[in-house]
Amino acid sequence: MKKYWRRFKNSFFWFSFRRDPVAIASFSILVILAILSFSAPWIAPHDVYESSSIDIMNSELPPAWMEEGSSDYMLGTDIQGRDMLSAMLYGMRLSILIGLGAVCLQAVLGVLIGLIAGYVGGKVDSFLMRVADVQLSFSTLMVAIIISAIFQLAFGLAKYEDLAVPLLIVIIGLAEWPQYGRTVRASVLGEKKKEYVEAARVIGLPRWWIMFRHILPNTLSPVLVISTVQVANAIMSEAALSFLGLGMPVTKPSLGSLINSGFEYIFSGSWWITLFPGVLLVTLVVVINLLGDWVRDVLNPKLYKR
């Protein structure tokens, strides 16, 4: 353990991280946001999932520093009388959860398919890549809208509320795997011609062993790079779906559904219901993207910036 820590401390990764203020800042903000969101059940002032704690009389209260504001609700309340701060913390937790889950699914699917397509080649490759092309030609939102509309029809709204999180993970995961598939395939094609792979074949190692132990680790740095960007994308997709009313239900709001629920009242003066979750969402996505940019620069030595 100590050895690994020392290796990490001596690595170029750590070195360039320490010297990049943008990376440090975005990483700290991301960590703070993640901690806040995942400790929401303990630190949030109100439990937004508990309907008995919500009083309709408190609806549309402005933030605490405004005239009509109450010190109980720091960032005001939404249309149902829920505390905005608590709802945002819970919502961010859902957004991050869905983002990470969807990216894991995308990565597993995409890496597997890309690896097989790239290494086996020939007809298998053509078939899998055409499937990816077809998949990419549909926009994520369109696929998601169709699937979740069908699902809501088939199982009813009550069931949908319970299954919304895994369903969104599957929808966003399925819609975006070609990003991974293509990236992995491209780097597998580059790696498999190298002599160390030929050497492994001369030794007679099994094919799956060569694929997973030799080629896969050498194709992982682009995967890591797109992963960060894909997390941000998945969070955005989820927010967009929720904004369209096809994502998280109002009873379990994510950042996107909060923005959506406030959108109707923005012109009647209740700007805080939309603005605060919106700012939080933008911060989250920007921070992840900045971090992704930095990771790309570090892992790709050809892009050294001076």
Added chain:
Amino acid sequence: MNTQAKPLLKLEDVYKEFDVTGGFWEQFRWENGRPVRKKAIVKAVNGVTFDIYQGETFSVVGESGCGKSTLARTVTGLLQPECGKIFYDGDRIDDLSYSQKTPYKKRMQMVFQDPYASLNPRFTVRKTLEEPLFFHYPELTREQRLDRIAEVMEQVGVHPAWAERFPHEFSGGQRQRISIARALMVDPEFIVADEPVSALDVSVQAQILNLFMEAQEKRGLTYMFITHDLSVVAHISTRVAVMYLGSLCELSPGGEIFNNPRHPYTKALLSAIPRLGEKKAKHIRLKGEVTSPLHLPSGCVFHKRCTYAKEICTQEIPTPFTAGDNAAVACHGVEQGWVG
């Protein structure tokens, strides 16, 4: 050569072609107003036949693009020949599936040209060397494996204490030593070396060549040595095969080929070696360029550049015949006596 010895490796009329046309739609061309499907085929190896005997160092020389490396990869089973047969120790191996070849992989190994690409950058030396043992000798315990790794590392001149280092921490010469160690791990009897020293400094080249010869002496190895460097050939070979455009021109014992080259191409190739104290360069200048392997000439592949070429060379492919002491030459002129 000792004709009583049993050949360890036997190639019979091996052909290897590559389709370089690209995609399906690129195969179509307009000719005389209608589409014609045409494939562009590189004929890398054309009807190569030879035997390699136990304990010898068999060198294959030729210029870039003549199919030497393709031949090496076909022999080790990395490439499937289009036709022809390859026998290893009497058994046919070219038509076996990947897993059926496993027992032969323990006996036949390969050393590659580029020491920077031939080691997995994410594996430590120990992992690289442990892997072949893991698969071919699963009965060994971890201690036995580590002992064996240390022993082989010692033998190739890499300090066993460096086993936990990564390839990027070594120099080119040291990496090539590790590559050789990897090939030696399974205790093979036959090693195909594909230009193993051409990416190294001259001073390191000599060390690596000596390492090859030492290993041969200790383990009784047989080598198939691919190279374009004639001084390397002179240093190590028992027999030398000269290749041009995928065909064998001449196959002679090591000394014989330098003192008494027979084939016009061999003569031209050897005259290109610079010699000390030479007053006037006596290079044989060949006319023209190397013909593209996409469109092989009819008859002898060398006839367009050969100064001795006659009518028959443009029509008939010469078959190798035995000339002098165990030298085989594929040339109409030498056979009929008008090339002297």
